[in-house]
Amino acid sequence: MTEAVEAALPDKYSNMSEWYSEILERAEIIDIRYGVKGFIVYRPFGMMIMKNIIKLYEEELEKTGHKPFLFPVVIPEKNLRMEKEHIKGFEGEVFWVEKGGFTPLEERLALRPTSETAIYPLYALWFSSYKELPFKGYQTCAVYRYETKATRPLLRGREFLWIETHNVYYTEEEARQQTIEDAEIFYRVTTEKLGIPFLHIKREEFDKFPGAVDTYAFDTLLPDGRVLQIGTTHYLGTNFTRVFNVVVHDEEGNLVNPHSTCYGIGLSRILAAILLVHGDEYGAILPFEIAPIQIVIIPIYKTGFSNEEIDKYCIMVKERLVKEGYRVVFDDSEKTPGEKYYYYDLRGVPFRIEVGPREVQTNKVTIFRRDIRRREAVALENLIKYIEDTKSKVLETLRKRAEERLNENIIEVRSRDELIEAYRRGGRRIFKIFFCGRKECADEIKSELDGLETRGMPLKDVEEGPCVWCGEPGHTCYLAKAY
């Protein structure tokens, strides 16, 4: 291993972009050298994290009554064109399959940018009575968008992984309630299990999902001060059920269009957020539940003490941990302990167990916590209890750090001057303002303040007041730069 590779990572706050490139490459998360713009390769370590993330969201979705399904990756052009707003929103960024073998296709096929227009024609066949509703379905898949903006690995790609739900309800009330449940599901995994806080926001009218009545989003804060949309849920009203002729008999036997919602969990971006929000100059720090390696055991050999005895002790420790269901690696390779520390720190392994002569002689282990970078001696008989107790403390530490940083970065401003001054001063990155809701104001702010965007209205503690930009009546709204 060369010196250069062992160097610490750059500071993620002052140089996020470099920190991020380094972690993706050095920890072998993804490979950006595939050679097609916006398409990346999930390397084994990254894919293992991703599979663990997927499992958490899928479990939560299934607990709340969602059933898996899988629709084709291609959508016939005529389907995509059915909902007017929808096609307007996506037309410029759809990949088109135009040929099969040497034969031009009779109808062009879009690679799904999202699956409403694939799914609703089947919903029209599946339901006939209000009694069959609600129907809650999800699929975990990749979607395709021909991004014309600069692409960034995991943050903005032309292929990205997500989970999409498509739920159908008899009543508006139930459908609207689903967008609340979606936020709760998102919180239970993203914040409670992955330690990532987010702003739960209602997007402004002009910023909605194409075809939606209301769009709610989950934005988290990255180290460079930009926010990242990591999930959205949309109340679609009857827009899609009307267009695709999804009808059910109501209680009186009349045919009605049910209400629907869709919900996107941005898996690729969530992986990026976990790396960026929790990581430090030593590398990634992974929440215990999703870490491919949860505990690594490293032998510290000493001359004058039997290596074999240390190995035996390590293997015994490993067996105890494996029996509990933990994902454990015993690294007895020929690398130095320092090289091993570097390697597993980089990969965010939550616990490192070091075993040398002293540990063997005293029936202890030394445990290094990756999150606070502190060692502790733990008696062997308390090992399992220690891990059980501490893994939630690790999560708490990560979560608290991230929540504090998010909160510290929000500043309330009440006028155009205050906004401009606070922006120019720097430091805080999310501005809580009153906003009139007009696209013209949003565009002006964006162009005058280097891309600062209206992100929408919080779901609680909304107040009314004069728009900081134009003075017209407005509501509470966040402003931030975004990916």
Next chain:
Amino acid sequence: MTEAVEAALPDKYSNMSEWYSEILERAEIIDIRYGVKGFIVYRPFGMMIMKNIIKLYEEELEKTGHKPFLFPVVIPEKNLRMEKEHIKGFEGEVFWVEKGGFTPLEERLALRPTSETAIYPLYALWFSSYKELPFKGYQTCAVYRYETKATRPLLRGREFLWIETHNVYYTEEEARQQTIEDAEIFYRVTTEKLGIPFLHIKREEFDKFPGAVDTYAFDTLLPDGRVLQIGTTHYLGTNFTRVFNVVVHDEEGNLVNPHSTCYGIGLSRILAAILLVHGDEYGAILPFEIAPIQIVIIPIYKTGFSNEEIDKYCIMVKERLVKEGYRVVFDDSEKTPGEKYYYYDLRGVPFRIEVGPREVQTNKVTIFRRDIRRREAVALENLIKYIEDTKSKVLETLRKRAEERLNENIIEVRSRDELIEAYRRGGRRIFKIFFCGRKECADEIKSELDGLETRGMPLKDVEEGPCVWCGEPGHTCYLAKAY
């Protein structure tokens, strides 16, 4: 529920095609009404089975050291064209993405028909020394082939699900050994857990995977007498590592091309095989491990006995089973018991527990086994033990039935006349012959005997003898019609 829906299914042996259509639709496995030829929708019940199947293969792959990864769905045209045999084999059946938004792409992108040409350019970057090998990687994904033959749901589609492994070895010996391990992995899941037997065959030279040195296949027998290839593994030699410049330093520091293998597990076809091989006139019969519903509890209310007490008993039974980790449904809907039996029989639920007054009064349950369609009274205290013991018996029954049928359908013939006579007589469907290995003979047999194909050489008990067709020296080979 109408009479028509409740009618038994047609006989799967004499009318497989109708039986199959009915089961797919009635049990809500997939939906063939998506509207794009060769593309189907996995409905929730089908997708739940599929996810359970995937889990079994992935677990076995990970146990044998394979790591997950994920490569893009699109492959640049120039990559696909690198290996000459490979592109020749696939060129006619590739879907081409030619436009992004309104812009023609600079280079056409193929939807992956298989991923060698996506993966090897990265392998060229990932490995530099023989010490980094072996590398064993897999991905679970959909692949795309513009089939010009008639498509059939799950059996032959333009989009189908599979697992593909791509392994790299320093030596030929290790790589060849991998094709044996692949067959073992396949056996451990397909036969030992899913009850599906298969012929392990080496395909004839003219029938190999495009670019392979040797191709091994796993063929199972369907009720209509045709065989279905449900998996293949290929020794690729250094064909792909040479073309994509994958090189490593050997022990002496020389640069060499490592050897590689790839292995495809045909998930969509395996789902079809499970339905077709195990099913009966009442519907699907699912192996316990992959059944989305493993046990259904049905209350049998009687006038003069408290419904509530029966429900309470059912819930208590359910809780005991759920505690063991089983997937259990208590169906207290308003349908009649008969309608419920029909519904769960169709969906292949392995165990049905019936609870009426007698069961409550005697602290028993009546358990109906789907595979042999027999009821048994089981004391409540033996319930868990009964399920634990019986679930493997169910699998044994299914497997034995399928193995017997496969073996019964193989007939050895020694001459052209014997072959023609046996074929015309009907009955047995797989012919064990001596075959010279020449494509001309295979083509003649195929055209004279209505599509009978050479499927290749078994892996053991191979003998030599005169080709049944031309009399030239030959080896043991199977002949069958195939999907």
